[in-house]
Amino acid sequence: MQPLLAVRELHKSYHDGEIRAEVLKGISFTVNAGEFVAIQGPSGAGKSTLLNLLGALDKPDSGTIEVDGRTITSAITEQEIDLFRRDKVGFVFQNHYLLQEFTVLENVMLPLRVQGIPKEQAMAAAAEILNRVGLGHRLQHLPSQISGGESQRAAFARAVVKKPALILADEPTGNLDSENRAKFIEVLSALQEQDQLTVIVVTHEQELAQAASRRLHLRDGQLG
Amino acid sequence: MRLSKESLERLKLSLAISYRYARGKSRYFLSLNAFLAFFGVFIGTSLLVVVMSVFGGFQTQLKKSIFQFDPHIMLTIDRITGSEKITGWPKWKELIRAGLGDDCEAVEGSIQSPAILRRRKYLDHVFVRGIDFPTSDGKNYTLPDYFPEIVEPAGSRTIPQGDFAIVGREMALSLGLSIGDSIELIVPRGQFSLTTGVTPSIRSFKIAAFFKTGHYNYDSKVVVLSLKTTQELYALPDAVQQIVVRLKDPDQLAQVKRKVAKIWPATIRTIEDEQRNFFAALRLEKTIMMVIVFLFIIAAMVGIVIATFNMVRAHRRDIGILKALGFTRQHILLIFAVTGFAMGVLGSVLGIFAGVGLANNLENVLHAIESTINFFGRLYAEHGQAYWADVRLIPRDVYYFDHLPIDIDWRLLRVLGIVSVILSILAAGIPARKASRFEPIDIIRKAEF
Numbered sequence: 001m002q003p004l005l006a007v008r009e010l011h012k013s014y015h016d017g018e019i020r021a022e023v024l025k026g027i028s029f030t031v032n033a034g035e036f037v038a039i040q041g042p043s044g045a046g047k048s049t050l051l052n053l054l055g056a057l058d059k060p061d062s063g064t065i066e067v068d069g070r071t072i073t074s075a076i077t078e079q080e081i082d083l084f085r086r087d088k089v090g091f092v093f094q095n096h097y098l099l100q101e102f103t104v105l106e107n108v109m110l111p112l113r114v115q116g117i118p119k120e121q122a123m124a125a126a127a128e129i130l131n132r133v134g135l136g137h138r139l140q141h142l143p144s145q146i147s148g149g150e151s152q153r154a155a156f157a158r159a160v161v162k163k164p165a166l167i168l169a170d171e172p173t174g175n176l177d178s179e180n181r182a183k184f185i186e187v188l189s190a191l192q193e194q195d196q197l198t199v200i201v202v203t204h205e206q207e208l209a210q211a212a213s214r215r216l217h218l219r220d221g222q223l224g
Numbered sequence: 225m226r227l228s229k230e231s232l233e234r235l236k237l238s239l240a241i242s243y244r245y246a247r248g249k250s251r252y253f254l255s256l257n258a259f260l261a262f263f264g265v266f267i268g269t270s271l272l273v274v275v276m277s278v279f280g281g282f283q284t285q286l287k288k289s290i291f292q293f294d295p296h297i298m299l300t301i302d303r304i305t306g307s308e309k310i311t312g313w314p315k316w317k318e319l320i321r322a323g324l325g326d327d328c329e330a331v332e333g334s335i336q337s338p339a340i341l342r343r344r345k346y347l348d349h350v351f352v353r354g355i356d357f358p359t360s361d362g363k364n365y366t367l368p369d370y371f372p373e374i375v376e377p378a379g380s381r382t383i384p385q386g387d388f389a390i391v392g393r394e395m396a397l398s399l400g401l402s403i404g405d406s407i408e409l410i411v412p413r414g415q416f417s418l419t420t421g422v423t424p425s426i427r428s429f430k431i432a433a434f435f436k437t438g439h440y441n442y443d444s445k446v447v448v449l450s451l452k453t454t455q456e457l458y459a460l461p462d463a464v465q466q467i468v469v470r471l472k473d474p475d476q477l478a479q480v481k482r483k484v485a486k487i488w489p490a491t492i493r494t495i496e497d498e499q500r501n502f503f504a505a506l507r508l509e510k511t512i513m514m515v516i517v518f519l520f521i522i523a524a525m526v527g528i529v530i531a532t533f534n535m536v537r538a539h540r541r542d543i544g545i546l547k548a549l550g551f552t553r554q555h556i557l558l559i560f561a562v563t564g565f566a567m568g569v570l571g572s573v574l575g576i577f578a579g580v581g582l583a584n585n586l587e588n589v590l591h592a593i594e595s596t597i598n599f600f601g602r603l604y605a606e607h608g609q610a611y612w613a614d615v616r617l618i619p620r621d622v623y624y625f626d627h628l629p630i631d632i633d634w635r636l637l638r639v640l641g642i643v644s645v646i647l648s649i650l651a652a653g654i655p656a657r658k659a660s661r662f663e664p665i666d667i668i669r670k671a672e673f
């Protein structure tokens with residue numbers, strides 16, 4: 001079976017004036033559809049850098065990334081990047097980044113609406129996923145009116161509502177207290193299993209890493 | 225290119241987001257920021273239209289009074305004094321009329337010459353203008369349509385034949401003349417000549433009417449006689465000094481002058497040559513006005529730039545997220561440009577209409593303001609036992625117009641409309657374009673480090 005994600009010989013370095021720091025020194029791995037992978041490693045190891053590359057938010061110096069049979073690295077046009085972000089990938093960050101002027105429901109509708117799905121249909125799908133993450137009673141609230149834990153679950157709902165091939169989460173529980181963290185992990189695991197989502201999560205936290213089916217360690221710019 | 229159903233949905237979405245941002249947290253339909261941008265453009269353009277209309281009105285009025293009274297093209301024999309006599313002028317008149325055909329309203333023989341006016345002890349130099357009035361019954365002359373308004377006897381369009389003169393209203397005022405009064409004109413008789421010098425000719429005339437052109441120089445200095453009387457006065461029987469042409473369309477001046485030049489062998493002068501300074505001043509005024517207009521709009525558009533810029537700055541994070549969700553640059557551009565653009569276009573269009581409305585009712589508006597000020601002034605004076613002199617916003621004795629002249633130049637308004645649309649695109653588009661270049665990575669990094 002062909003893997004959903006194939007990463008080959010990924011290199012990435014940052015230039016800070018004269019100093020050139022190589023953060024990723026030849027990363028290769030594959031992830032199959034339906035897998036739940038956790039990437040762990042010390043601070044500054046390059047975990048966020050790797051995740052940003054996987055989501056086409058940034059470009060590597062060399063190496064290739066293939067998602068769902070599509071190469072998203074070399075010679076990709078801006079239009080292809082937009083389409084990839086729109087249709088193939090869902091992000092969750094350490095901050096929820098909900099749009100403050102829109103209700104929870106509207107925030108979760110956005111990924112579908114930008115795909116061109118009509119309003120009613122998008123609303124139904126968004127309401128359904130919000131119900132599943134336990135926010136059925138918060139649809140018409142503004143982000144400022146719900147708790148941090150609820151916001152992060154709403155952000156997760158926004159990432160999965162369009163059923164993307166790949167879900168990328170960077171420290172999704174980093175800002176949460178233990179109770180909310182447990183709740184988030186529970187929701188994430190449940191949806192991952194029920195919908196056979198492919199999830200890659202970067203985390204420091206053992207609890208979240210333990211929920212994953214596979215754990216990768218990033219150290220000194222290499223996977224170990 | 226047809227818009228697919230999906231693209232249409234995305235367009236609707238972008239506009240909805242844009243509107244949400246434009247409204248902000250306001251309970252009303254627009255945020256203060258967006259409203260002020262609109263208001264700036266609205267006030268700017270409407271005032272501009274009013275100022276331009278009043279200004280244009282003054283210019284048109286001035287120009288009209290000159291074009292109405294002065295001949296548009298003047299044919300003379302010698303160039304310096306223009307007082308050489310033209311004999312056989314009826315022949316020339318026919319030739320020129322035939323050559324110009326439909327372009328001209330009238331071709332006439334005329335005598336225009338300086339003279340000295342005497343009324344009792346008072347002496348002043350004036351210009352005599354002998355006009356070849358048509359006559360219908362052999363007793364009265366009929367004034368042609370182009371002849372200025374007669375203010376006394378009001379509305380009259382005939383004068384008796386014989387030694388009668390029509391003078392301007394201002395001259396009548398300053399000399400205290402009434403209809404039927406006598407004046408004397410003293411002029412050089414016949415041709416100048418080196419051997420005999422100048423013999424004066426003196427003749428007395430009765431005032432038949434007062435005219436009003438609205439142009440002070442004419443209304444205070446010109447004495448109009450019939451051509452026949454003038455010929456007698458100057459001792460130029462059967463001759464004129466000028467052949468004058470009036471055009472149907474004064475804008476055709478240059479073309480018609482070229483046609484006349486093919487027929488008339490001697491000097492040709494147009495009204496623009498005669499009044500060169502005046503027309504140059506009008507043109508300069510117009511140019512300066514256009515520059516001011518432009519600066520005005522630019523200033524108003526700065527409000528749009530600021531509003532759009534503020535909107536972008538307040539939503540930097542949103543832009544990063546929207547782009548991570550697959551919004552394209554074009555969507556972001558649209559989201560942030562459309563509000564400013566709409567405010568600019570709406571502001572200028574409504575501003576233009578409001579300006580036209582205000583300009584058309586300016587006199588009433590000014591009168592209303594005048595009465596309000598005076599009402600409170602009197603009230604204040606009564607209570608404070610102070611003296612209150614009524615304010616007059618249109619002092620009639622300073623401006624030589626009975627009505628505030630308004631001339632709305634639709635062509636200029638159209639240009640104004642187009643220019644403000646273009647400027648609105650730029651004013652909203654430039655900050656929005658910058659916004660469209662933000663990348664998610666910039667926002668995420670900034671927040672996490």
Ligand SMILES: Nc1ncnc2c1ncn2[C@@H]1O[C@H](COP(=O)(O)OP(=O)(O)OP(=O)(O)O)[C@@H](O)[C@H]1O
Binds near residue numbers: 015016
């Ligand atoms: N834009 C940048 N310019 C220069 N250096 C950068 C940039 N982004 C990241 N780095 C550096 O690259 C290294 C890896 O950063 P990255 O954010 O990937 O680490 P991380 O593993 O996610 O760490 P953390 O666990 O603290 O989030 C760090 O040393 C960081 O300072």
Ligand SMILES: [Mg+2]
Binds near residue numbers: 049170
């Ligand atoms: Mg990180």
